[in-house]
Amino acid sequence: MEPLEIAVRAAKKASKEILKHYDNFEIYTKEDKSPLTTADLAANEALVKELSKTGVKICSEESILGDDERVKEEQFWLVDPLDGTKEFIAQNDEFCVCIALIKSGRPILSVIAIPCKDEIFYSGGGKVVYRNGEILKPKDKTLNLFLMGKHGSSKKREEFAKKFGFEIKAIGSAIKFCRITENLASTYARLGPSSLWDIAAGDFLVEQSGGVTIDLTTMEKPLYNRPTLINNPYLVVDKNHVENLDKYLEFFKD
Incomplete structure (x- = not known):
């Protein structure tokens, strides 16, 4: 098998x-x-x-x-x-x-x-x-949603959604990655701590659907063999918004 x-x-x-x-x-x-x-x-x-x-x-x-x-x-x-x-x-x-x-x-x-x-x-x-x-058949258009978790809030993320014209929707767990993979949401950012096992599976699904997950500290794809269980802050973007990735990353550099 x-x-x-x-x-x-x-x-x-x-x-x-x-x-x-x-x-x-x-x-x-x-x-x-x-x-x-x-x-x-x-x-x-x-x-x-x-x-x-x-x-x-x-x-x-x-x-x-x-x-x-x-x-x-x-x-x-x-x-x-x-x-x-x-x-x-x-x-x-x-x-x-x-x-x-x-x-x-x-x-x-x-x-x-x-x-x-x-x-x-x-x-x-x-x-x-x-x-x-x-x-899963990719869609040419994506629902204009920025995803956030159901626990906690972030002024920075709210500013991001407003700047780029996204509506905010709260969804629990790594289901967020699935909805981005389906092009049912555009972006997701986690600026607080999370664990490696929270995002590795979703990272791969998004990547295979044409999107990307970026570590906002290294500005590269996340690595899961680092000597820590905690992820750096990260941004997830679906395939239909990857063309705007540089603009999104510039926002979070500040």
Whole structure:
């Protein structure tokens, strides 16, 4: 079985585990004060069981691969068993499963499954993205939306949306990357801290659809084998707005 096939299967199994707990779960608090549920743990167990069949090491939010190992490993799985735990707890359906295979610091395949929507997005490269088994056809026009998360706000991001004529829409978790991949939204920026597993899968899907994710500190594509679990601020742009990327980046340089 090919790695992408295994990853898709793993995401589907994790999704099923999450839904089993949707109406009956327990909440714990991690050392960083973030919530952890029994659904996170069940999904992580399902992912690890499937992905281990590849013989490639796994870095998961619930079973972290050490900094030195991530830097040294040529390849490793980078996964978030339940991205959007707060959304899961709020039962607003805006959470997902994220899987990316990292090679030399960049993703080479990825999967995002949205359990409550029965949607699964995946790509093994070749500038092709699949949604529920069918090739996702790019659109010539994109909804003029700038995406933000549901927790916290940012004056800088609001200024960006106003300057470039975007409407603002709040969406939870890495589902934002899926909507940009579908050309249902134009841009997304995260200026506060986030973790590597939050964006690697979405980064690859957007790239394969013709868009781009840019690290606003290095002004390059993000790397996922750095000796830290925390991303720099970043900007995501869909394929129909890439022509304006330099203008967007100039705005965030300030």
